[in-house]
Each structure stands twice: as structure tokens, then as C-alpha cells.
Amino acid sequence: MSTATEQPRPTLSPAPKHYAEPKRRRRPLLPIFFWLVIGITMVPIAAMIVYSFNNAPTSRITFVWKGFTLYWYRNLTQLSGLTNAFVVSLEIAALSAIIAVVIGTPLAMSLARYRFWGRSALNSMVFLDIAAPSIVVGAASLSFFLSINLANGFTTILLVHIAFNIAYVVVVVRARLSGMGRELEDAASDLFANPWVAFMRVTLPLLVPGLIAAGLLAFAMSIDDYVITSFVAGPTVTFPLFVYGAAKVGLPPQVLCFGTIIFVVGLTVAIVNGLLNRRFAQTRAVTEDSLA
Amino acid sequence: MSTDQQLYGTDAVGDEAAEPAAIRLDGVSRHFGETIAVDSLHLELPPGEFFSLLGPSGCGKTTTLRMVGGFELPSAGTVYLDGRDVTGLPPYKRDVNTVFQSYALFPHLNVFENVAFGLRRRGRLDRDAVRRRVEENLELVGLAGFSKRRPTQISGGQAQRVALARALVNHPKVLLLDEPMGALDARIRKSMQVELKRIQREVGITFLYVTHDQSEAMAMSDRLAVMHSGHCEDMGPPVRVYDQPATRFTAEFLGSCNLLELTVDGGVARLADGTAVRMPDGGQVRSGSTLGIRPEKLLVGPVGSELGGVDANRLQATVTTATYLGASTEYELSAPWGERLGAFAQNLDPDARLQAGDPCEIVWDPAHSFLLAEDSV
Amino acid sequence: MSTDQQLYGTDAVGDEAAEPAAIRLDGVSRHFGETIAVDSLHLELPPGEFFSLLGPSGCGKTTTLRMVGGFELPSAGTVYLDGRDVTGLPPYKRDVNTVFQSYALFPHLNVFENVAFGLRRRGRLDRDAVRRRVEENLELVGLAGFSKRRPTQISGGQAQRVALARALVNHPKVLLLDEPMGALDARIRKSMQVELKRIQREVGITFLYVTHDQSEAMAMSDRLAVMHSGHCEDMGPPVRVYDQPATRFTAEFLGSCNLLELTVDGGVARLADGTAVRMPDGGQVRSGSTLGIRPEKLLVGPVGSELGGVDANRLQATVTTATYLGASTEYELSAPWGERLGAFAQNLDPDARLQAGDPCEIVWDPAHSFLLAEDSV
Amino acid sequence: GIRGTIGTAEQVNWHKYWAKQHKQGVLNFANWPLYIDQEHGHTKSLELFTKATGIKVNYQAVIQNNAPFYATIAPQLRAHENTGYDIVVITNGWELTEMINNGFLVELDHSRLPNFARYASRSVKNPNYDPGNRFTVVWQTGFTGIAYNSKIIDRPITSFKDLLDPKFKGHVGMMSDNTEVGSAGMLALGINPATSTPKDWKRAAEWLLKQRPLVSGYYDQSYIQYLENGDTWISQAWSGDVFQANASGYKHLKYVVPKEGQMIWHDNMMIPRQASHPVDALEWMNFYYTPKIAAIVEDWVNYVCPVPKAQQYVDKVLQDPAVANSPLVFPPKEIYRRSHNYALFGNYDVYQQWNDIFNPVIES
Amino acid sequence: MTAATIARPRPSRFRQWVSRHSVPYLLALPAGGWLIALFIIPLVSGLIVSLMTGNPDKGYTLTWNWSIYKDLFVGSNVSYITFLLRGLLYGGCATVLTILIGYPMAYYIAFRVQPRWKSPLLLLVLLSFFVSFVIRTDMWAFILADRGPFLNALRNAHIVSSGFHILGTPAAVIGGDTYNDLAFMVLPIYVALERIDPRMMEAAGDLYANRRQVFLRMVLPLSRSGIFAGVLLVLIDTVGDPVNASLLGGTGTYVIGQAIQDAYLTNQQFNVAAALSTVLLVVLGLLLFTYARIAGTENIEDLV
């Protein structure tokens, strides 16, 4: 207890966030409200999953329950348009996520690790990139591509998706880095590791969960984007664009199947990553505490 | 609870008839699942006393305090505040205030509003009265000019004073302090101790003070209790507890201590190498009981220096290490039978200090040593 | 830099001819925008020395260390290691290793890999050699069995040892330690100090040790430098610096200290109330210069007790507060002219202790006091 | 600056062009949703085509509306790049005119479209917007008239004037497409849209604004749902939708050809200029213009069939008299006589004028 | 200092300076360049295009036609101002709703559940994000359709009149916005609440504040930054959003987002579209800036 910190340090010494048994009485309003809202948010998801199994007569979803079937899953790829759209979305999401992580991580490092002229400008740019309304971003990008007479399509979608994914990657990775503290890199270079080796041997391994998280976030953001894409897509059709179009006249059941599949996959990935993070959490905690 | 009373011989239990104790814990326990944080604790604080809970980390000090403050409910036992059973009352219904280890100042309020918070909640005073009360309490802790500052704009020591004022302004019957100096550095800490003591004397209310720093506890308390894994090891005035600890744990926790095994033959107590030693008066020694001597009670000098009185105990030894600490020197000595002893000498002339390897003479007055019965060991 | 040498009278400067200093800082400065963290600092460490940088928070200790380690570039001045100018070299090209305040162990590597890290990077040894070196260094810090543990699975003290081993395993010419004990609690800290000193003696390499805990510095260092807002206030062996501090700051930083204004008339130095006082030998006193006496050098006794030698200085005073600290008692005394003095007495018999309000006699040997020229004040 | 469309057309020798092209076995077909036969997701017509010609069809229902779709492909067309489609289906209207005027379309080689010559109905040959079918052949024709809910409205509906009946306040549905709305307005005033002038348009707009308070909404393709569930009692409607509604159990919905007449429109197949499989596209057009295939498609789509001979096939082979005998699917001559074409917009400014007049009616 | 050590030449301080100081720029270059080229420049070019005149036939040329901003909102035959205000209104309502609904949820997770349950509950809140935005919006349209199971049930139970419908009403649009952005509000508020030291609340209790007062005087003020972050995210996202309006809305709920889309993607009035989006950006910027001033929130960047 004899460190010379002048400021009080609130996080030290175990402070129970919750009271263990014996409890004081509490009316269970909060939990009821919470679960009610959660329940409501589940409705459309449930509907999607349920109706993806509905044995609809026509190839539009209908309210009447005509019995359980796996038909739509078995004929998932029947609508070439839908399948193409989905594949395009996957490609763009994967590419944009990977590229965003690859070029976004260095930016995060320079923002988290160095003080330099123009840093705050960069920071605000990243912030603005997240904050700007997608309708504006989409419109602006389209005006840009029009003015340079670049025909819209797969490329333009990819370019723009990378642009907005960079911001998400930077935010996630930067948080991770500042959580890590630069001491470890100092230690590495003190132990004869040149900057590159220090990065490969120390920073990167500790960053991996952060990078995964960032990548997943970017992927999700990209595969789910409608507004921006709708401007720069040209004739290319992504999954959300297809769904939006089909929505006007009634969705084909396969859309729900794809939706359900995305849902299940995404959920599992998220849970796995969560567990991963939990494992890394302790290590991060240690480095953080030692900095306090 | 009788057993405890015999053991601790507390002097407070008798006079319930007169005026009720400011705080009384009656066999209070607190379990967290498996861990027993506090184990049927009995305490009794007469009004106006400065009482310290002293103990290693995790021994249950904070939990005890939190139960008095009403932040935890006891798993068993009763909490009385001047005679009234408050075991179930929520904090905001208790006439008690707390200074938290991390101060827990409200970051969104300035110093004045922080201090005024309690008064406003109670709403017994009009605005001016509140202002006056707050002003005078800031005065009291020597922060007259700081009303408008935000908690982020003041130093740790000042934050500490604000927390104190925020509690005192409500004139509580009892003030609870959980390691209030924990976050301060040695220097500020020292001055705050004096400050705190002064304030307590001025306002004259009961302080229940939690710390794991024994010198802090001894410097400030009228009485202190040494806690160990949830129960009370020893209780009494600092001098008594330091010079005549009831248990080995207390002896060692309150500062380093030489503990020597004794054997008895022919009614004479002897050390490991058979040297006969005089006992403190009234200590009836049995084989297997332990003799305790505090390092500062061991006088160390070059061989043949005539230290101590005629009836002092004497030993020959050699210095193994001498650590210079500025104001004093700490010696590690090896006794004839090989055991290591610690001694502690105030520095006067530099050349009088012994160096590692020097042979030396150790002397202590029997009255300065104490006995531990083996059962307490 | 000549001036500094006179001022510090360091003993290291002479023998450069023989072998180059392990570390030499030549007018090194470091600015961070406005703040001057380090201000043209001169240092010179002979090989094998245990040297401490001591100073309050923010005085530039860490920055100095970081410049030696190569983590910061000096704004001006030169850094020599082993006589070689390394001012511009990055850390990984310097034959220096650091024990960081927070240890900075690699959380994703186990203890063994942490320690092996440096050797692997240099790649001068084959796998077995590395294994042997790591094993023996873990041995050295007493963590033989811990190779497979992760940093999260060991205690603070152990982490500290790992950090030490990780640095030592590279056999650096110089070891830098930045408050290595900062995060440890008092008890472990004590044992680590002894441990560290032992290890330094065994490996015999130069230690540059940063701390703000003066007792730690004095206990361990061969020499220490007291830093204050970026420049060096005093430098020398602990005893010298403590007993004969060069400046007021040093005197007060190294432990509490009574500083008395002197006036001279008729060639005799007098205190505020005119009492004549004997000076330490060789101190030429001028009016306005200050007399310093450490509290432990002030003997306090009941009036008429025959303390001290014949040529000791004597004063009558009264006890204002007596703080019991177990091993010792701290007195606050009021001198006849009203000034407050601090005194410090080892506790022997409890009844010999003075209480607040008692009149008393203060005695000190002139040799135990020291003079500060007013310019240094 | 942003490049415009005018002057981007270049002279092409179409004989040379077609001489260079040959079949590649792939066809990218961009069409509207629910606009081709679907049986549990299988499209018989296309499967037959693939079986017959070995051309794999990549059918994409990506066209929601003419204008948006045209806007998405326009940049490519201007830049003379491939839009990725070999056939697109677009209604006669400004977008189509635009594409023809600017040379965004491949001139069809009718020597390879014998079936069109043989089977196509006179109504789809040599239309005013594409004389001689140089660039387009019709996919489906449709009528825009009035539909009403005979359960609620007991009196007969005969005229656009009925859309002005205060009794129907809040239950009148109109189209959100400004061409449809505008045309309806003019028919109501007895003006033939095909020959109308901006002055007529303004009068129509006034009539529509007068009617606005009665209107419950200006709907896109979802208008039919509002009719079916009774939210709207009377509405502007497309013949095919009403027919499908009748087929799926909403017998009480009646389609009326108002006495002022109705609008007729054609959705046309065409080949974008830089399409990479024009020969395959022609083969499909030719294949489609056979009674059998037209019938298969028609039996599901229920608009107006461009191939009269398909009627027998629907009747005899597909055993679907309801469709076969419907005057809406295989209309008699006099129905055509009472049908009017849309106004033709020579250039963008005219079209813009139209928008400026009619958008305020709809957008609000 | 032996002659040897003095004589040894020292490496150029300048070179080291450069080598050390160029690192951050090199690291920032790829992504920074990307953002400038494909985010900043487009934003600017959006402004430029808005100052062009022409039509898709003739093309558009830059004529610095500032008057377009006046023409759009003053005496235009299409009342864009209405669409803008409508967008702001819907966005505002949705934002308020997300606060009212999201705050209790965040509070529940932050203070009322055991630590090990927190991340699972957060995941629940985020669950809807695992379904494509358009799908989940359209599923609402599907469920709430006038002849859909939900309304039929209500009608059969005679809870609502046969004329009653949800789709096409502003309520539907606002509801959709609220549903889609709820998590954007819950997360930042949760983070802010997590930062509150529980002992702070105990201290309040210790100073005679009952639970209501603890909330009003401690928790709410301390979670302000979280609310601000939430408002930032939700408002920005909902004001411009065309999807909810067009899938759940009707003819009376036409908003600025749709106007921009139609101007670009239907009528090809590039200059109009660009102008509208520029206006939207500016209006939102001003709104949030003033709010930041009022709420006195420090450094907005931290919130993301």
C-alpha cells in the first residue's frame, strides 16, 4: 500500500458489485421489463425462423401455416438471383473485412502508440466515418463515383465497404491496444527485439482476439449494409438489396432460410469469440492492473 | 460470548447501564457462500472512542464496517447503534456516516455540493444553514477555499479531507473510516493522521477506523482490535496489545518480534542452548511456551560494553547483516545456537554502528519480554 | 561539469583511466514540450555499483532511466555505456536490461519463455544452452519450479522475481530497475530488498535503481542521488547524504529533520531565543545559515535527567504530542521560542515514556548536527 | 462534370455486329419479381429452354421499377460497359425512349426471330414507341383500369368519375407511379394521354389534387393487398393483379374498363448494347414466342399474352379454362380499341416537366 | 572520458529523429489515405455535385449554383422541408423511445445481475443484429400486415376496429426505427453505468439518499455521457434512414432519406440529391453540436 499515487484509485480492493445472500426485498419490475422487451425483439427473429419451415404453396411467404417442411432449405440455391446476391455479399463482406483489418490495424497502432502532428485530425476522421449518416455517405460516394465517371458495381461496393469498415476496425483495435499498454513493447525491445520482431512476437499475439473481433464486426457491418450499398451498387445485387426488392412483393421463403443460416452462424461465432475473449480477459486484466 | 470477554477482558461491557455503547456488535457473522468473512464478532465501543480494526488483507475488516454502515446484512448476530437494534435498517436510515477507502466523492458535483449532499437529502436545514454548516466543516478540514473545485481538481490528500467533511457535516453518532489513508503517500499520510486525531478530539464523536497499517492504528487509536480471518485475536489499548500481545499472530502482526522456544528444568526457564533466562514478573512458564522480545527491546553493543541493568538477560552473538535506515539501523544477529534474531538500534554516532561480522553482546530487561502460552501459538 | 563535481565530490570520477564507467550521463536533458523532465544531469557509475536515483514523484527518475535504456532520446547531452556513446542507439542495441515497475511480463508466454525471450532474440546460444541459462537464473531468483506457470498464475512478488530473472539472464553490463517494488506490499518488499541485494552481490553487475522510498534507497545502495524537479540535489553514500545533506531539500526528503535558523553575534552562533549552541566541527557559520538536527539525534528526557556528554547542547522544552508507534515514540516538542521540534525515541520501558504536556530536556551532540549554507536553502 | 447520355450513341453496322456474335450457352435475364411461371420454385419455361438449346439461364428478378433500375444501369451504358444482363424487361416509357434514342440497345436481328413474325399478336407488333420492333419485343402487356370491391360497393362502377365519389372518402386507392396517376387524371377529363400536351397535364394534375382528399394512399405494387383486405374499396388497378386475386379467392374484386377507356402498357424484352450473350438472348426471345412457352408463362402470370395462339394450349393442354377464357388475358379486339397509350416524352426536359407537374400529387 | 570515447563519432541525431518520427505516419498512411480518398473527398464532392446544374441527358456541369439550396426549401413544388422535418421528428421520437426503453435495460444488466450473466444478457440485447437489417424490418411488416395474424387476432377479439391498421402510419416507422436501434442506446449507457463505482452509490445511501434519490442525483448524472453517445448513434442513424419509412411506412410517411434515394436512384436529379444529403449532414451536425454544448459532454471521440 505504499505507492505514491496522489489521486484516489477507485478500482482497487474488492468492492462487491452485487450483494450476496441475505438480500433486501426488491420488486422485480426491472427484470420483468427487461425480459418483456427482449421477448418483443425476438418476435421477428422467431417469425423468420418459423416461416422458413412453412410449406408455402407459392414461392412467396404466406401467413397461413401449411405444415413443416425442409423443402426451402433443400432448394436453397433454386433462385439464382438470390444465390448470386448472397455470394456477392459474402465475397464483399470477407474481402472488405480482411482488407480493413490489414490496413486498419497499423492506423490503430499509430493512433494508440504515438503522439504526432495530425493525430487528432486522423482521430476525428475515424470518428466522423462512424458517425456520418449512411444515407449521406452513400449519396456522397455515388456523387464521387459519378463525377469521376467510375461505373458502379462490385468494385465500388468493395471500396466503400472497406472505407466504413476501417473505422470500426480502428476503434476496436485501438481500444485493445491502449488496454495493453506500451510497456510490453518496451520490454520486448529492451530484450533485444527490434520493432518488427517485437510486433510479431508480443503485440500481435496479444492482439489476435481483438483482430478477430474487429474482423467479425466489419464482416457483420458489411454483409448487413443496405443504405450505402443501394447507392453504389449499380446493377450488382447484394443480399440486402435483393431482400429489399423482394420485400415489395413478398419474400421468397429461401430468403428466410438464408437469414436463419446467417443468424445461427453469426450467433455461434459470437459465442465462441466471447469465450475466447474471456480466456484472454485475465491476461489483459493483469497488464492493465499493473499499469494502474 | 463469555469466553471472548475473559479472553479480551474488554472494559466497555460493564457500563451498559450508564449510557448505551455507541456501537455494539453481538455475535455478528457474515458468510459469502463458502468464505466466512466475519465469524461471530463481539464489539462494544463507548461513545467518543477512537477504535481501530487492524488486520491483514481479507480478514474481514471492511465487511465488519459495512455491516455497521448497513451496506451488508449480517448472516447472524445483531448490530446496535447507541442501544438501538439497527440490524435490518438500510444505510440511509442509520445515524452513521462513512469515509470510503476510495473516498467515493461524487465526480459530477463540486466540493461544496459533495459536502452538502447529506444535509440536502435530510432537508432538515434551510439553504443558509446548509451553507453555514458546509462552510464550517470545510474550515474544520482546512479546505475553506475549495468549495468550487471539482473532485478531479484536488489532490488525494484534499479529496480525503473532503470525504471526511462530507461525513462529519451530518454530525453522525458514529463515523466509519475504511482505510481512509490507503491511497495517500507516506508523507501526506503522516500529517493526515495528526489532522484526523485533532478533528476527532474536536468533534468528539466515535470513530471506527479500519486499517492494515499497525503503526497507523497504534498512533491514533484509544483501543484497537486485531482481526484474523474473521475473528478477533486481541483487543485493548495499543501499548497493552503491543507490549503484551495475547497471541503469536498479534505479536508478529504488530511488528517484527523475536520468539524463542523455552524449556524448563529445575524450575528455571532455559533457551535452546541451555542459557537460563529471567522471565517477566507474573509469567508462569511451562515447557513449550514461548518467550517474545521486540527487536527494539534488544540492546546491541560491542562485547564488554556495560549495557542494561544488573538483572538484565545477556547473550553473546555475531552480526550477520546491518541495514542502515537513516534514523536507525536494523541488525540481524545469529544467536549461539544458530537462531537468527532481529534487533533495532536508533542511530547516534555513525562510528558506533556495528558492521556485519562483528561479534556483539545482546541485552534485554526481563520486563521488556513477554510470554505466550503454547495453546495461543 | 566541473562545478557539479566539486558540489557532489563524487569518488567515481578519479579512476576513469583504469576502466570506463559502466554508465555515464554527460549533461543529459529531456524536455516534454514545456515540462523539463530532466535538466542537464551528470552521472557516473563505476562498474558493479548499486546506485539509486531517489526523488519525489515527477522529479524525472523514470525519464532518466528510460534515456539510459534507450526508450527516450535525450533532448541534449550524451549517454555513455562502458565508455561508448550510445545516445542514439535503440534499446535493442544496448547491452542494458530493465526491470519495469509493472514487470511487463508477456502474458501470452509462460515463465520459462518470458525469461528465455532475450536469449532467443540474440540467438547466440543453442537450445540447451538457453535452457540451462534460464534454469539457473530461475534458480537464482528462487523460482526453480515455476517454468510452466503463466504470469497470471503467480503472485506479485514472484512476478517481480521473474522480471528480474528475465533481465539478468542476458548478463547485461547494467541493470535498470524502475521502482521494482512499487507494486509489492510492505512485508514482501522487505524480503525482496534483502534478496535483491544478495543477487546483486552474486552477479556483481551495475544496478541503477529508481525509487521514491528513501529507506529502501538507503538500505540497499552503495551511493544514491537525490533528484528534485529534473536536477540532482545531492549525491554520495547513504550515510553521508543522510547525516550531512548538501541541501535543505535533501535534508527534508531523506526523513524528517529539525531546521533551526542561526544568528551570529560575537562569533557565537545563537538560536532564536539567544541560546548559544556549539557547532559541528569545521562548519563555518554565517548569520542566516541553518542548523539541522535529525529527530533521532535529539535525546529527550525528564528535566534534570543527565543525558548526553559534557559538551552536548541542552534545551528546556515541553512535550506537545507523544505518538506511540510500538517500536518507538515520536515526540512533538515546543522549544522555548515557540518553534516546534520533532524527536524520536526508541521504546524501552513503557513508564519511561513522556506524555503530552510534560516539561522535558532536549540534548544533542554537536557532531550529530549539520549546517546548511543559506544559498543552498 | 458528370457525363450525360446525349451524344454517347455511336454508329453501328448491325450486320457486321451480328456476324461477329455467336451462341455461348449462357443467358443473364433481368426481369420483374413474380413475372414468370413458378411451381414450387421451379420455372418450367426456362427449364424447357435449357433442355432445348443447352443455354443455361441466369434469371434475376432484380427490377422493382423502371426508373430506379434504369438509373442503376445508366452509368454503365453511358460508359459503354457491360451491365451484366443480356435481356432486361422495361415498360414503354421515358426510360425506354431514352435507351433507344441514345443507342443503348442492340438492334434485333429479326431473321433469327421467326416465331415473333409468325405468332406475335398484332397489338405488340410495330408499337409507337419502337416502330418495327427494331429494339424490343413484348414480354407481357397489361391494362390499367379500375378495380372495386363488389361486396361493399353495390352500385355499378363505370367511370373514372366514380373515383371522385365522396361516399368512398378514405377508401380510394391510386398508383404511386406518376405516369399511371397522370394518365388516369387525363382519361378522367376525356383527354387521350398519347396525344396530350403540358396544358392538359396541368388540368389533369388539378383534377387529381381535387381528388386527393378522398385518396387513402398512393400505392406501389402492394395496392392489390389493400383491395383484397378491404382497406380500399375502389382503386386504380392492373388487370393481371385483379385476375390473380380472383383466382386466389377474392372473387368479389371486379376489374372495370372505364367508359373513358383504360391505359395499355407493354413490358418489353431488349438487349443492352454491351451485352455479352446477344445470340443466346435472341434464342430465348424466339423460344418464348411459341404458343407452348407463352402459354406456360401466361398461365401463371395472367397479364395479357402477346401470343394469341397460346390460348388453345392453355385451354387444352394446361386444362385452365379460367385463364383461357379470360378477356383480360386474351382480350377481344374492342378492348384494345378502348385502350390508350402513354404520353411519349421526346427528351428529358419534357419528362422533367411531367414529373414537376405530377410528383407533387404523389410525394407528400 | 578517455580520448577514445571522445574521438568516437556519434551517429547523426537528425537521422534518428527522422527515423523515429516517420514511423507513425508510415503506419497511418494506407488506412488514412483510404479514408481521405474514399470518405473525405466523396463528402466534398457531394457538396460540389450539389452545385452543378443539368440533367441526365445533357449531363451535369459545375456552375456554382448555390441558389439550389434556396430553391429546394423555398417555394419548391415538392416540399422537401416537410420530408426533412418529418425525418427529424421520426428520428427524434425513436431516440427518445430508445432512451426510455434502453436505459432500464442497461441499468438492469449493469447493477442487478451477477457479473457472469452480464455478457450473455448483452448478447441477448444484440441478438437482433444477427438477422439482416432488411429482413427483420420486413418481418415486422409481415407480422403487422393488415391481414396478418397479429391484427386479425386483435380484430377477432374486437380489441381494434376493422379499419384499424399499423403499417403505413408514422407510429409504424418510429417503432421500426426504435426496434432497429435499441441496442445502439443500450450499449453505451451500459458502459457508462459500468464505469460508476458502486461505492459511489453506497456513499449516497450513506448520506441519507433513498433509492430514488440515489438514482436521480447519482446514477443519472453520471451516465450522461452514455446517453449522449446513444443519442449520437441513434439520431444519426434514424433521421436519414429510408428503409423503415418505405417498408413500414405509407404515402404519408415520406422522409428525407427516401427523397435523397429517389432523387438519385429514380429521377437521376444528382444535384438535388447531393444538396439534400449535404443539408441533412449539416443539420444533424449542428443539432448534435449544440446538444454536446448543452450536455457539456467532453471530447466526443471518446464515446465511440
Ligand SMILES: Nc1ncnc2c1ncn2[C@@H]1O[C@H](COP(=O)(O)OP(=O)(O)OP(=O)(O)O)[C@@H](O)[C@H]1O
Ligand atoms: N461481496 C463479496 N462476495 C464474496 N466474498 C467477499 C465479498 N466481500 C468480501 N468477501 C470476502 O470476505 C473476506 C473479507 O473481505 P474484507 O473486504 O472484509 O477483507 P478486508 O479486511 O477489508 O481486506 P482488505 O484489507 O484487503 O480490505 C475476503 O476473503 C473477501 O474475499
Ligand SMILES: Nc1ncnc2c1ncn2[C@@H]1O[C@H](COP(=O)(O)OP(=O)(O)OP(=O)(O)O)[C@@H](O)[C@H]1O
Ligand atoms: N511521455 C511524456 N510526455 C509528457 N510529459 C512526460 C512524459 N513522461 C514524463 N513526463 C513528465 O516528466 C516529468 C518526469 O516524469 P518521470 O516519470 O520521470 O517522473 P518520476 O520521477 O518517474 O515520477 P514517478 O516517481 O511518479 O515515477 C513529469 O512531470 C512528467 O509529467
Ligand SMILES: [Mg+2]
Ligand atoms: Mg477492506
Ligand SMILES: [Mg+2]
Ligand atoms: Mg517513474
